Amino acid sequence: MRLTPLGDSAVVVALGSGLDETGLRRARALAEALERDRPAGVVDVVPAFASVTVFYELAQVGGYERLCREIETRAERVETADLRREAKVMEIPVCYGGEGGPDLADVAAQAGLSSEEVVVLHAGGDYLVQAIGFAPGFAYLGGLPAKIHTPRRPTPRTIVPAGTVGIGGAQTGVYPLMTPGGWNLIGRTPLRLFDAGSQEPALLRAGDRVTFRAINVEEFAAWR
Amino acid sequence: MAITVIRSGMLTTVQDLGRRGHRAAGVPLGGAMDAMALRVVNLLVGNAEDAAALEFTLTGPELVFTADTMIAMGGGDFGGVPRWQPVRVRGGERVKFGAARTGCRGYLAVAGGLDVPVVLGGRGTYLRAALGGLEGRALRDGDELRAAAVSRQMVGRWQIAERILPSYSSAPTVRIVRGAQAGEFDGPLTTVGFKVTSKSDRMGVRLIGPEMVRRDARELVSATVAPGTVQVPPDGQPIVLMADAQTIGGYPQIAHVISVDLPLVAQLKPGDTLRFREVTLQAAHQLILDRARALALLREGLAQKMV
Numbered sequence: 123m124r125l126t127p128l129g130d131s132a133v134v135v136a137l138g139s140g141l142d143e144t145g146l147r148r149a150r151a152l153a154e155a156l157e158r159d160r161p162a163g164v165v166d167v168v169p170a171f172a173s174v175t176v177f178y179e180l181a182q183v184g185g186y187e188r189l190c191r192e193i194e195t196r197a198e199r200v201e202t203a204d205l206r207r208e209a210k211v212m213e214i215p216v217c218y219g220g221e222g223g224p225d226l227a228d229v230a231a232q233a234g235l236s237s238e239e240v241v242v243l244h245a246g247g248d249y250l251v252q253a254i255g256f257a258p259g260f261a262y263l264g265g266l267p268a269k270i271h272t273p274r275r276p277t278p279r280t281i282v283p284a285g286t287v288g289i290g291g292a293q294t295g296v297y298p299l300m301t302p303g304g305w306n307l308i309g310r311t312p313l314r315l316f317d318a319g320s321q322e323p324a325l326l327r328a329g330d331r332v333t334f335r336a337i338n339v340e341e342f343a344a345w346r
Numbered sequence: 347m348a349i350t351v352i353r354s355g356m357l358t359t360v361q362d363l364g365r366r367g368h369r370a371a372g373v374p375l376g377g378a379m380d381a382m383a384l385r386v387v388n389l390l391v392g393n394a395e396d397a398a399a400l401e402f403t404l405t406g407p408e409l410v411f412t413a414d415t416m417i418a419m420g421g422g423d424f425g426g427v428p429r430w431q432p433v434r435v436r437g438g439e440r441v442k443f444g445a446a447r448t449g450c451r452g453y454l455a456v457a458g459g460l461d462v463p464v465v466l467g468g469r470g471t472y473l474r475a476a477l478g479g480l481e482g483r484a485l486r487d488g489d490e491l492r493a494a495a496v497s498r499q500m501v502g503r504w505q506i507a508e509r510i511l512p513s514y515s516s517a518p519t520v521r522i523v524r525g526a527q528a529g530e531f532d533g534p535l536t537t538v539g540f541k542v543t544s545k546s547d548r549m550g551v552r553l554i555g556p557e558m559v560r561r562d563a564r565e566l567v568s569a570t571v572a573p574g575t576v577q578v579p580p581d582g583q584p585i586v587l588m589a590d591a592q593t594i595g596g597y598p599q600i601a602h603v604i605s606v607d608l609p610l611v612a613q614l615k616p617g618d619t620l621r622f623r624e625v626t627l628q629a630a631h632q633l634i635l636d637r638a639r640a641l642a643l644l645r646e647g648l649a650q651k652m653v
Contacts, residue, residue: 126526129574129602130630134526141567153370168369168570170594175570177369180631181638253568255594258372258475262568262594298372299475316372318465318477324371 123197125190128175133186135193138172141252141264145172150329151200161192169328170253171262210330214296214311216245216287217342222310229272229289229306241336243267244287244308249294249332259298259316259324263332266294278304285311287334298324312345348412349456351489355443357403360460360479360491361453361589363396365468369593375573376478377470379451379548379589379612382512383421385641387455389648390418390432392500395641397459398469400485402452404615406443407485413437416457416499422449422514422613430511432500449514449613458494472590473548498652510640516618518610521625521633525576525599526569533558533582535600536622540584544616548590550577551611553620557582560598571595574603576622586611604630606637 124136135152138145153169156176160167163183168175176193183189218241219226230237249263256262271292279302282288286297288305297303298315315325326332337345351358361384364377378384378401385395393399400407406424411417416432426443427433435441443452462469462480471479480489517539533556540555558578571577575587577597586603587595588611603611604625614620 127523127627128526128570128599129572130523130604130627130634131574132570132572134570165366166369168593170570171567173569175369177366177572180634186627186631253594254370254372255568255570256372256592258374260372301474316475318475322371323368323373323466327370 123194125193131180132175132177133190133193135174135176135197136172137174137197141171143250146250146252146329147205148172148200149174151205152197153328154205155196155200156193161189163189170255210326211333212326212330213333213335214313215337215341215345216309216311216334217337217339218244218309220339222283222286223308225275225306226308229270229308232272233270235269240270240308243270244294245334245336247334251326251328251330251332253328254324254326257297257299257301259326261295261315261326261332263294264292266292272306274304275306278302279307282307283310285313285315287311310342312342347415347456347458347493347495349491349493350410350412351407351485351487351491352410352440353408354485354487354489355402355407356405358407358485359401359471359473360398360462361401361470362398362468364470364589365466368466372593373466373475374472374590374593376468376472376589378453380421380453380609382609382637383451383453384455386430386506386511386644387418387420387453388459389641389645390420390430390500390506391416391455391457392496392498392648392652393455393457393459397455398462399453399455399460402443402454404450405445406452408440408442410440411435411437415493417441418455419452421451421453422446424452430508431505446615448516450615451612456493457499458496461492461494474590500648500651501653502651504651506644510644512606512609514610514613516614517620518607518614519621519623520607520610521604521630522576522601522622523604523625523627523630525601527560527562527566527598528600530560530562530598531558531578531600532561535584536624539619539621542614542616542618542620546616548588550585550587550591551614553584553586555583558584558600566596566598568594568596569599571599572602574605574608575599576601576603588612604633606630606633
């Protein structure tokens with residue numbers, strides 16, 4: 123475990139290296155423990171990959187060193203078996219290719235596969251939400267089959283519609299809002315991944331599992 | 347009390363001190379770019395520091411107030427009314443702000459605070475997700491805003507002491523603390539000036555200057571970022587992340603602008619320059635506590651001017 127300041131108002135607790143799954147579970151467990159019983163002055167707790175970032179209001183924490191010691195103590199005590207919140211398994215329907223997935227053929231060409239084979243591989247995967255970020259509700263998903271890892275596009279698109287499913291390197295994800303984006307776009311889901319009107323605005327949380335299911339254009343249209 | 351927007355200005359939005367507790371869902375802090383200015387103008391009209399107010403960008407709006415009220419203007423100088431003091435406006439009075447003479451962003455507080463719905467714990471406008479503020483968007487000509495009713499008001503003619511305010515400048519020295527990848531760069535971050543480019547917005551202030559070269563070419567796992575984080579993308583030109591910055595970023599983090607100096611960055615317009623100077627985390631923390639104390643004194647002083 124290592125604590126590194128993120129500027130003068132947050133501290134990052136690293137609980138493993140890179141994307142190892144034990145580190146991810148420990149990060150979730152620590153985030154949950156800190157959310158359940160927030161130390162004074164802690165205003166936001168963000169699990170991302172194998173780390174937890176703790177944002178604080180300095181005037182209310184009773185000293186930065188004290189906050190760090192408190193976090194360390196909690197992190198030592200926390201066991202991944204303590205995870206109270208069950209990870210969700212969410213099935214995301216995707217209409218692959220066509221208008222919503224203009225880069226499907228490109229991904230297939232780079233992998234030396236047919237578009238159909240890319241769809242089978244992508245929809246056959248079992249994915250872990252490693253972090254939520256980049257945009258509200260955007261899930262970084264790990265577990266993309268190695269055959270369809272595809273580098274980001276050299277020039278990002280200025281507009282990627284909400285619901286678009288993309289591949290960026292070894293990761294895949296769904297754009298919850300219309301944003302610019304540099305990933306390879308392979309399909310589109312009719313699901314809403316972010317709803318500001320909801321108490322839990324993001325459909326997914328770090329630690330959840332995701333599977334994709336191929337749907338056709340008619341099913342996509344009927345969903346809306 | 348209502349406010350009619352005659353001319354909206356270039357980019358005028360409702361802002362407060364941002365949303366806390368939703369970063370795990372990817373929702374940025376948001377809120378005023380210059381949080382200090384927003385706090386002060388709110389206190390000047392007797393509001394809570396985090397009340398919703400207007401943020402103007404480069405060009406201010408023209409407004410009509412439907413009833414007598416108190417307003418206070420701060421941040422950049424947009425004309426219209428004197429800055430940093432409560433100003434009484436009469437029902438039917440038209441107040442016209444112009445282009446920014448100094449600074450980039452203006453803050454206008456109205457007694458009672460702007461009455462817009464709370465979304466995810468904040469009233470501020472987050473344009474990218476079209477949430478908060480007035481229908482999640484920037485103001486347009488003809489819009490109408492409401493302010494909550496007030497029972498107490500400021501009396502007397504006076505002005506606040508300037509020393510409580512950040513040292514606004516079009517060429518400031520901005521203090522930083524080291525970022526996680528500070529040691530991986532060859533580049534004179536603290537010895538040269540950087541220029542602000544026109545691609546800057548509420549997400550980030552983009553700088554141009556000598557290239558910051560990272561010795562270590564390894565790709566990083568994306569990591570949490572915050573307003574103030576100075577990222578260096580592959581082109582070597584730093585970006586200072588601001589209020590609407592995403593919660594996670596993939597670029598190396600060379601530094602973080604300290605909290606008390608973030609308003610100085612918020613007030614830079616394209617073409618302005620800045621220099622960085624490194625301080626310790628302890629020094630940054632002391633400055634936060636000093637500013638909190640100064641704000642507490644202002645709050646107490648102003649409470650005695652309320653009837």
